[in-house]
Amino acid sequence: MMNNNSKLLFSVFFLFLFSNCQLEKNYTKGSFGADIQFLEKYIDDLTILGEGNHLVAVSPKFQGRVFTTTTKGYEGRSIGFFNKELMASEGGLRKMSKLGGESRMWFGPEVNEFSVFFPPYVERSGENMQVSEALDTLFFQTAKINSMMSSSSNQMKIENNYGTVFNLMAERNISYNQKDQIEDKLKIQIPQSVDYVSFSTVTTIKSLDERKWEKGTGLLPIWEIGCMLPSDNQWAIVPTNTAKLDTVTNYFTEQKGRVTIKDGIVFYKVDAKYLNKMGLPRENIKPIMGSYSPEYNLLNIVTYSFENDSLYVSSDWESSKNYEGDVMNIFNGEVTPSLDRNWPFFEFESFSAAKELQKSEELKHRQTVYHFEGSKDDLSLISEKVLGVHLSQLPSYN
Template sequence: MRTTLWLLSFCLIGACTTSSKTENTSMETPEKGTFGYDLDFLQKRDHDVAVLSSDDSTSQVIVSAKYQGKVFTSTADGMSGRSFGWVHYKAFDGQPDAHMNAYGGENRLWLGPEGAQYSLFFKPGAKMEFEQWHTPPAFDTEPWHVTSKTAQSVVMDKDMILTNYAGTTLQLKIDRSVTLLSREEAASRLNTSLANNVKLVGYQTDNSITNSGSTAWTPKTGAPCLWMLDMFVPSPGVTIVIPYEEQATGNVATTDYFGQIPPDRVTYKNGVLYFKADGKSRGKLGIPPKRAKPIAGSYDADNNVLTLTLFDVDKNATYLNQEWKLVPDPLKGDVVNAYNDGPLADGSQMGPFYEIESVSPAAFLKPAEKLTHKHAVFHFTGEKSQLDAIAQKTLGVSLDTIQKALK
């Protein structure tokens, strides 16, 4: 009897010890910079956050309808893998910002234009300066609605009523879906082959705007556009790469959105533009429709990460000017943009982060008409030689060329 009781006691103690170890392990805080850390952080602020996942859980994407349908981040290597999106942790606490609540996110949907005669960020007649600049709450702070969700996709929508700088009231509906792509789908979209040990995560966003009002949007009333912005984590070794049409006429790029970008930070040659994205010097550039190609990317040499974005481009469409001023022709704007964050004049800084952006044509829509813009994001990690093959196939340049472009 004593032997039986001793064995029972031993088993119970052993069971309790094992359970305690499992519980402690599961409660350990993931390392900052990993996907698990960002997921833990975001789930505490959005209990309904969607996590799209591959069958083996290596490729995962975090999407939040509460935070305006943002793709916050992704990983190619599970919970302990690198988190590719920039998350602005400080923005989630405290009072809302009057100008912009920069929660971060490696893919967010805004509506443009930001500036010029049809601006959605300045009230009619307001001076186009920072104190008067306000991001509309509908895509800054208000939650969106989930209409359907699966293990690999989530579909959301949002009804909005906005007023532009021209004084026009725009009644509209946004529909947005985010779909995790399989390895085969990613390779097919990029028209490239992938070595077995290359790790990747890829997803596509389908975004549409519908005129849900009773008045047509015209050059007189002004019109919005869909605007996709991808916020990523910078490092001293990150270079943004934007292929362009070398034979087209006109400027290759506008490089003075926020003052002229220094020549040691941007250059272009042989149909490819290179832009340093270290998060240490604020600058933005844009590629016009005739020059734009439907792809842009970046290479992080410090962490050996290749990022690619694919998006719709219509060279014959009208794109809106987004500069913070009244311009001679508000119907002449850029298609692809890139931004490197850096300190402001007073030394303060929101980031650091960098962005790759794409915009749709102007949505000159009659009532009930719809315009759609697709934008996909891919991240790759693996041996440099394997990533080099992908870069040469998609961007048209080698990783060594990218690394040496601004040296």
């Protein structure tokens, strides 16, 4: 009988052989196959989860990162964004926090006095901002891997601007969702003509510190981020509990009409042509968001765990309240070389609540991503059921 290590090696070998057979072909630019051929040059543990044409590209080693997915196999469109230029550059693989991908783990808060994006005691200004070293350089150890899931983890040390050190064990579990699981979770029936793919991530952190993590010295929530490909007429769709325009948090720049609210649903333009970000506090949250691209015939849906706790860290530069932050954000990037901005993507983001953990206590956060490709009419059946909006109701934008 094989021991656990032998089973792991066999699973990795089998997945490598399967992937290698697919990669002997020539694929068009922008296809899943072309992206996998690129990733295979740099990621030595790239794993393809899924079945048939419903595929998810994962690296357990790169902190349980999902790079991209497809609903139509290796010939189909690659849905996620990852930074090929950075990956191919010298030292680029040691900047994991900036590689992108459809799912990656970060920690919050981004700003305020307990920020983990500034070294201890330095002024919180743009020029001093940097990602914690562990998020950029620490590889995870693979615990389990097969065609349906992967699990990896490692110990991490994160410091905040206040001078607090967090020692923790971080674990990432990625699982592929089959058709019946998708239909059960979303309470839908997928039309026969619609192609689909879905995965779930569960991030767990466990405190290894002897001391209790406390509000007064900063807490460490889980921040889940997914980079998606934009399109000119794509709108994010965010159902809410009767949100109004003044309850939508605005980041970085004026929103310039990019936010519209109709019947409690927030529509937000995601074309990667204007740097901005929107968010919602817990009072307005329904733990679901999505987007529709008429150019790609693509409906994205994202759900996440939400317990309506009281502590959600603030990442708003304009706020002085450390624990009255947003539960979700959608980031819209831009490419403006003169301003050193190269962000040709948009992001779905969700936060766990912050917890005052004792030693060995855990914090978990779950996010599930669904992609559906098909006709507008078929996708509207799903959108109406899950997001509460027919796709013909999306705003126009010039």
